[in-house]
Amino acid sequence: MDNVVTQGDSPGSDGGWTPRLVVSLVSMMLLLEILAVSYAMVSMAIPSISAHFRTAQGAWLITAFLLVGAITGPVLGKLADVYGKRKVLLGSVAVSAVGSLISALAPSFGVLIFGRCLTGFLASAVFLSYSLIRDIFPGKTVALAVSLCTTGMGLIAIAAPFLGGWLIDSFGFRSLFWFFAVALVVFGVLILLSTPESVVRLRSRIDWAGAILLGAGIAAVLVAISFGPSWGWANGSTLAYLIGGVVLLGCWLVSAMKVAEPLIDLHVLRRRPVFLTAIASSFCYGGSALLTVLLPMVIMTPAALHLGYGFGVDAKGFALYQTPNSITVILAGMLTGMLIGRRNIRPRVLMAVGLFILAVGFALIAVQHDSKVLLMVFMGVAGIGIGLGYSSIPNILIEAVPPQLQATTSSVVNAIQSIISSVVTLLVFTVLNNSYRAPIPAEVTHGATLYTDAGYRVAFLIGTVGAVIGALAALGLPRRIERVGVPTDTSGDEDAPVLAH
Structure with missing residues (x-):
């Protein structure tokens, strides 16, 4: 059975907004804005990246990011509940920053895709941020804070096409990844300095077998969905990924019903x-x-x-x-x-x-x-x-x-x-x-x-x-x-x- 460690059910303190809370919220909101605009800005760079590396697989720049985000999400969510949401959020930001740095320096398209895979860890920032806000912000500020955190992603989005076009035209596609790396470091440091750790904990073991089955199943299904139109729905690879993914997800369901402490x-x-x-x-x-x-x-x-x-x-x-x-x-x-x-x-x-x-x-x-x-x-x-x-x-x-x-x-x-x-x-x-x-x-x-x-x-x-x-x-x-x-x-x-x- 899972055991919990908590100070009760009331989030945060009984106070209101403070300068530190405002900085904390703005830091997490800007982090999510970087996540939101990264799709559009990298999409704008696909033609120049494909031409530079002489590849027709530019779609993997987006697909790799989305796949890793979907695969790692359940595991990172469980780790956050067990070890602390702030720790896992900062760890995800750090891995993403390293991924952006690798993408900026990548000598080959394969290395660039590896960097994008690491950057995919940032996808978990959405649910980690509002889960953390729920735990540490005063109760009367939670609803507004999580609403702003999830919809404030439009602020940078307005300027993103202009910024992305200027960076690509003036400095080349690598400048985008340098921008992401620097921004992630800055916002990560701001979160580190302004945001306390949640005291809420779930005492539980991590179901690594379930994590592998669930992650592999989700990945296989998403690969089939993403590339089915170009490969053909009757193509052997498409069917293999789709059927294999469904089978793996079925195995995960069976495992989750039998394991004492399942991942989900x-x-x-x-x-x-x-x-x-x-x-x-x-x-x-x-x-x-x-x-x-x-x-x-x-x-x-x-x-x-x-x-x-x-x-x-x-x-x-x-x-x-x-x-x-x-x-x-x-x-x-x-x-x-x-x-x-x-x-x-x-x-x-x-x-x-x-x-x-x-x-x-x-x-x-x-x-x-x-x-x-x-x-x-x-x-x-x-x-x-x-x-x-x-x-x-x-x-x-x-x-x-x-x-x-x-x-x-x-x-x-x-x-x-x-x-x-x-x-x-x-x-x-x-x-x-x-x-x-x-x-x-x-x-x-x-x-x-x-x-x-x-x-x-x-x-x-x-x-x-x-x-x-x-x-x-x-x-x-x-x-x-x-x-x-x-x-x-x-x-x-x-x-x-x-x-x-």
């Missing part, structure tokens, strides 16, 4: 609040990922091609269109924190409202995406939905899961989000590639694949359906969430303190 307690995962939160949040993140992928393709397509969409802007010009979305995400996150913390509005309601608003945003973009002004307005509407959804997720998990299991449970929800987000994006591009390719010669498009206006309409409507499914899952959450209990060394009262020896 399936009893917690099966609980209605946790399971439905994972589903709802996955469609929120999936919708956000879909917009991130589709909108640059729509907006940057030359208007001269007369496809019914496209404004012919470059990567820097796209930043202007992205600005309303980034701003509304931040504002909605702040609103969520204030409504939960001061008005006692249930986060399940805000998540459902946010996903319905996201569905409306998708539907509006599907109907009208050839007007610059309207498209920017509709992106702002979608940003409101994303901001409400993002900031509600940690607040629901904080309400449903005890602090001793916070990082472990959040890491599994994060892994489910990665898989469902990948499946949603894959579904959209499968539909586009099979039915809606624009009949334009490759020499005109310089080898890029363009889709018809009807194709993008269908793609955005798929996003609408996904957001509605997520909203219905959020509405399925119980009105009053009963927190799952954890075993203790006392008479059975889960909130009773247990003294550490």
